[in-house]
Amino acid sequence: xxxxxxxxxxxxxxxxxxxxxxxxxxxxxxxxxxxxxxxxxxxxxxxxxxxxxxxxxxxxxxxxxxxxxxxxxxxxxxxxxxxxxxxxxxxxxxxxxxxxxxxxxxxxxxxxxxxxxxxxxxxxxxxxxxxxxxxxxxxxxxxxxxxxxxxxxxxxxxxxxxxxxxxxxxxxxxxxxxxxxxxxxxxxxxxxxxxxxxxxxxxxxxxxxxxxxxxxxxxxxxxxxxxxxxxxxxxxxxxxxxxxxxxxxxxxxxxxxxxxxxxxxxxxxxxxxxxxxxxxxxxxxxxxxxxxxxxxxxxxxxxxxxxxxxxxxxxxxxxxxxxxxxxxxxxxxxxxxxxxxxxxxxxxxxxxxxxxxxxxxxxxxxxxxxxxxxxxxxxxxxxxxxxxxxxxxxxxxxxxxxxxxxxxxxxxxxxxxxxxxxxxxxxxxxxxxxxxxxxxxxxxxxxxxxxxxxxxxxxxxxxxxxxxxxxxxxxxxxxxxxxxxxxxxxxxxxxxxxxxxxxxxxxxxxxxxxxxxxxxxxxxxxxxxxxxxxxxxxxxxxxxxxxxxxxxxxxxxxxxxxxxxxxxxxxxxxxxxxxxxxxxxxxxxxxxxxxxxxxxxxxxxxxxxxxxxxxxxxxx
Amino acid sequence: xxxxxxxxxxxxxxxxxxxxxxxxxxxxxxxxxxxxxxxxxxxxxxxxxxxxxxxxxxxxxxxxxxxxxxxxxxxxxxxxxxxxxxxxxxxxxxxxxxxxxxxxxxxxxxxxxxxxxxxxxxxxxxxxxxxxxxxxxxxxxxxxxxxxxxxxxxxxxxxxxxxxxxxxxxxxxxxxxxxxxxxxxxxxxxxxxxxxxxxxxxxxxxxxxxxxxxxxxxxxxxxxxxxxxxxxxxxxxxxxxxxxxxxxxxxxxxxxxxxxxxxxxxxxxxxxxxxxxxxxxxxxxxxxxxxxxxxxxxxxxxxxxxxxxxxxxxxxxxxxxxxxxxxxxx
Numbered sequence: 001x002x003x004x005x006x007x008x009x010x011x012x013x014x015x016x017x018x019x020x021x022x023x024x025x026x027x028x029x030x031x032x033x034x035x036x037x038x039x040x041x042x043x044x045x046x047x048x049x050x051x052x053x054x055x056x057x058x059x060x061x062x063x064x065x066x067x068x069x070x071x072x073x074x075x076x077x078x079x080x081x082x083x084x085x086x087x088x089x090x091x092x093x094x095x096x097x098x099x100x101x102x103x104x105x106x107x108x109x110x111x112x113x114x115x116x117x118x119x120x121x122x123x124x125x126x127x128x129x130x131x132x133x134x135x136x137x138x139x140x141x142x143x144x145x146x147x148x149x150x151x152x153x154x155x156x157x158x159x160x161x162x163x164x165x166x167x168x169x170x171x172x173x174x175x176x177x178x179x180x181x182x183x184x185x186x187x188x189x190x191x192x193x194x195x196x197x198x199x200x201x202x203x204x205x206x207x208x209x210x211x212x213x214x215x216x217x218x219x220x221x222x223x224x225x226x227x228x229x230x231x232x233x234x235x236x237x238x239x240x241x242x243x244x245x246x247x248x249x250x251x252x253x254x255x256x257x258x259x260x261x262x263x264x265x266x267x268x269x270x271x272x273x274x275x276x277x278x279x280x281x282x283x284x285x286x287x288x289x290x291x292x293x294x295x296x297x298x299x300x301x302x303x304x305x306x307x308x309x310x311x312x313x314x315x316x317x318x319x320x321x322x323x324x325x326x327x328x329x330x331x332x333x334x335x336x337x338x339x340x341x342x343x344x345x346x347x348x349x350x351x352x353x354x355x356x357x358x359x360x361x362x363x364x365x366x367x368x369x370x371x372x373x374x375x376x377x378x379x380x381x382x383x384x385x386x387x388x389x390x391x392x393x394x395x396x397x398x399x400x401x402x403x404x405x406x407x408x409x410x411x412x413x414x415x416x417x418x419x420x421x422x423x424x425x426x427x428x429x430x431x432x433x434x435x436x437x438x439x440x441x442x443x444x445x446x447x448x449x450x451x452x453x454x455x456x457x458x459x460x461x462x463x464x465x466x467x468x469x470x471x472x473x474x475x476x477x478x479x480x481x482x483x484x485x486x487x488x489x490x491x492x493x494x495x496x497x498x499x500x501x502x503x504x505x506x507x508x509x510x511x512x513x514x515x516x517x518x519x520x521x522x523x524x525x526x527x528x529x530x531x532x533x534x535x536x537x538x539x540x541x542x543x544x545x546x547x548x549x550x551x552x553x554x555x556x557x558x559x560x561x562x563x564x565x566x567x568x569x570x571x572x573x574x575x576x577x578x579x580x581x582x583x584x585x586x587x588x589x590x591x592x593x594x595x596x597x598x599x600x601x602x603x604x605x606x607x608x609x610x611x612x613x614x615x616x617x618x619x620x
Numbered sequence: 621x622x623x624x625x626x627x628x629x630x631x632x633x634x635x636x637x638x639x640x641x642x643x644x645x646x647x648x649x650x651x652x653x654x655x656x657x658x659x660x661x662x663x664x665x666x667x668x669x670x671x672x673x674x675x676x677x678x679x680x681x682x683x684x685x686x687x688x689x690x691x692x693x694x695x696x697x698x699x700x701x702x703x704x705x706x707x708x709x710x711x712x713x714x715x716x717x718x719x720x721x722x723x724x725x726x727x728x729x730x731x732x733x734x735x736x737x738x739x740x741x742x743x744x745x746x747x748x749x750x751x752x753x754x755x756x757x758x759x760x761x762x763x764x765x766x767x768x769x770x771x772x773x774x775x776x777x778x779x780x781x782x783x784x785x786x787x788x789x790x791x792x793x794x795x796x797x798x799x800x801x802x803x804x805x806x807x808x809x810x811x812x813x814x815x816x817x818x819x820x821x822x823x824x825x826x827x828x829x830x831x832x833x834x835x836x837x838x839x840x841x842x843x844x845x846x847x848x849x850x851x852x853x854x855x856x857x858x859x860x861x862x863x864x865x866x867x868x869x870x871x872x873x874x875x876x877x878x879x880x881x882x883x884x885x886x887x888x889x890x891x892x893x894x895x896x897x898x899x900x901x902x903x904x905x906x907x908x909x910x911x912x913x914x915x916x917x918x919x920x921x922x923x924x925x926x927x928x929x930x931x932x933x934x935x936x937x938x939x940x941x942x943x944x945x946x947x948x949x950x
Contacts, residue, residue, distance in 0.1 A: 302698020
């Protein structure tokens with residue numbers, strides 16, 4: 001049991017792990033709330049299995065939650081945990097590969113019985129066989145200490161043990177000197193109806209916290225209070241990507257003075273958006289759980305046809321099913337928002353693991369020449385602005401828009417400076433005045449938007465459909481020149497989106513050297529990696545794209561001012577292909593398809609490796 | 621008196637069905653129904669899928685949406701849910717509604733979305749040139765089943781009842797006397813109303829329903845059911861249906877023969893699902909049931925939906941932003 005102590009730092013990474021039924025996500029969430037209360041910046045990552053309650057003690061049933069918090073600018077949940085707290089042998093062994101030498105591990109020593117070691121496919125006890133020598137291991141009898149602490153409240157043995165997550169949480173709160181008040185208030189509210197459960201949980205939390213002194217004496221582990229982050233003085237909240245997206249959608253509805261209809265079918269990891277929006281129905285969104293993915297997008301199209309804004313949401317496999325209907329929305333020029341919470345593919349893939357591999361699907365994945373705008377969110381909180389931007393494009397150009405997010409963003413959380421909605425521009429739409437009459441395919445020359453006349457309006461009674469239509473009348477047309485004109489129009493319409501985009505800017509760095517061009521949820525890792533390289537004197541810049549299709553108009557000119565371009569992606573090189581396709585630029589790929597976010601150090605290493613080589617090539 | 625006429629519901633588009641197609645008479649009945657009921661063209665929407673039948677919205681001067689194969693009930697559900705004030709019609713066929721779109725039809729019926737669904741059943745795929753369809757009888761020869769189809773057909777009425785439909789009616793395409801009345805019943809029904817229209821595809825499945833609809837024999841091969849009236853049929857109106865309590869089946873009897881009196885003839889009760897099942901399962905030489913076979917009253921989906929949800933925007937989004945785990949760092 002050798003190993004170093006927890007180093008003195010301004011930010012830490014802690015990982016909670018246990019069985020999927022142990023309440024690990026709750027532990028993590030409460031720790032997050034406390035950390036936010038304590039003035040830290042933070043980023044979190046839940047990492048849970050697809051199975052709801054996998055057999056207890058198995059490796060594949062391990063659920064984990066990681067948080068990076070502290071006084072620095074935090075943009076990722078961290079590469080390597082400083083501290084792991086594992087509630088059973090399986091939770092210990094599956095998380096070991098991520099730990100650096102000398103990391104501190106708290107384990108529930110009571111869980112290391114022969115039977116439970118076997119359940120975790122272990123032939124010997126890691127607490128005794130020397131396999132943990134690289135780490136600073138602190139075995140604590142969490143189960144028995146929890147049982148002891150809650151004894152006065154008369155719970156059965158099973159219910160008593162269910163309090164162990166709060167015991168562990170109490171210990172972690174002691175270690176980092178986090179405030180317990182928010183959790184105490186939460187417990188009191190949550191278990192208001194059951195006094196003994198409430199008191200037992202409070203006792204477990206406090207007992208874990210009090211145990212810190214024992215740890216201090218026995219293992220020489222001291223408290224590590226972290227400084228508050230230097231952040232703008234304003235009101236913040238913690239929120240997940242799903243929450244931010246839901247709020248962004250209702251905010252967009254308010255800005256557009258248009259009600260939304262959200263139609264979806266349950267799928268991991270997109271379902272949380274449906275849950276969030278169901279709770280926001282008094283803010284002008286109606287939610288509908290359809291019979292399948294196709295019906296979901298179709299009902300959303302039906303809603304858009306009547307003048308509400310239809311929104312549908314899914315993950316890759318579900319988006320594949322919606323594809324034909326999305327083409328109908330393109331053909332009929334109806335506004336529609338399609339949210340894709342990407343997950344690891346192909347086919348069912350790994351539903352709870354994150355990936356960015358649906359970019360081709362979003363940009364190219366339809367029959368016919370069927371272009372549509374694609375935008376991508378870069379972090380949980382950024383989902384708010386991205387949703388507003390997507391709705392703005394859909395209504396300005398009368399087109400379906402795909403918004404790409406992913407499983408990581410949907411579930412991860414961060415601290416968000418609460419914006420003032422009054423600071424946002426309102427969103428205009430093309431609905432005709434009640435007394436107007438005319439033709440729905442009269443267009444705005446700049447946005448190519450048609451008139452959004454909807455049933456109920458006596459001045460615009462018309463028929464639309466998926467068959468090619470005459471560019472003026474909208475009637476069925478198989479005319480050759482007309483189809484060419486309609487194809488040109490559909491292309492120009494999407495390209496015209498770029499006319500309204502701000503110039504692409506650099507996140508970090510300056511012109512020249514290596515441009516690291518990324519999109520979506522890799523923002524946090526890329527930002528940190530580039531920042532470290534810049535601090536080391538390397539000439540590197542970070543460019544992060546929100547607009548995938550069309551690309552910002554100045555992107556080509558911007559990239560031409562760099563010696564080389566590196567595109568890191570959680571896929572097999574999809575944005576790289578798009579950039580080569582659209583801009584004819586040479587790009588280096590850095591692809592990772594492991595179901596996990598990028599580690600900052602891997603990215604940093606790659607950037608360092610690339611910079612000199614690329615500069616040499618360019619100088620030839 | 622109605623202010624609008626059939627002509628007011630016609631569009632300037634050339635109707636592109638084959639000459640003699642049963643769809644022409646259905647279109648006429650639709651236009652007549654709308655005119656008779658003084659429908660508001662601006663508040664009427666026809667949603668269709670893909671197939672010959674699904675071209676109909678282009679020919680009706682109301683709002684119309686020709687969508688994609690099989691999905692009309694799903695799109696119509698979105699339309700009706702988003703704006704319950706609209707009168708929403710779905711036009712589909714046996715392939716569109718019962719094969720590729722069977723799932724959506726099932727759910728529109730079980731949810732009881734207030735839609736008027738016209739299912740043109742011609743037991744064949746017309747627009748793709750004559751392949752057998754999900755309602756084709758076993759042994760149907762077609763380009764895709766040259767030795768005769770082997771799969772058992774789906775029965776639209778039995779399917780509808782199984783899905784929990786609150787309204788099912790059957791009619792014949794050329795029946796200009798009866799069809800508008802049934803369409804009107806469907807329009808007035810507060811819920812999903814499925815009307816199966818036996819439609820003659822004169823090119824690929826000509827006269828396939830002649831065993832039922834041929835004029836000469838129609839009086840013997842069809843029974844027009846009316847709620848509260850006895851189930852009588854026949855040229856002389858002296859035949860009827862009686863329940864055989866031993867077999868639990870309907871049997872055909874003749875009033876005045878074998879001691880049968882009018883009182884023995886069953887009275888149609890459109891609210892009785894068991895009777896509806898028996899009427900749907902009538903087989904020759906018994907007649908095929910026409911008219912409103914099943915109709916019950918239950919809340920429509922959009923009514924229940926909006927009864928439980930807030931309408932409009934009651935909360936300022938800014939207030940919603942300032943909820944959750946707030947951290948004040950001012």
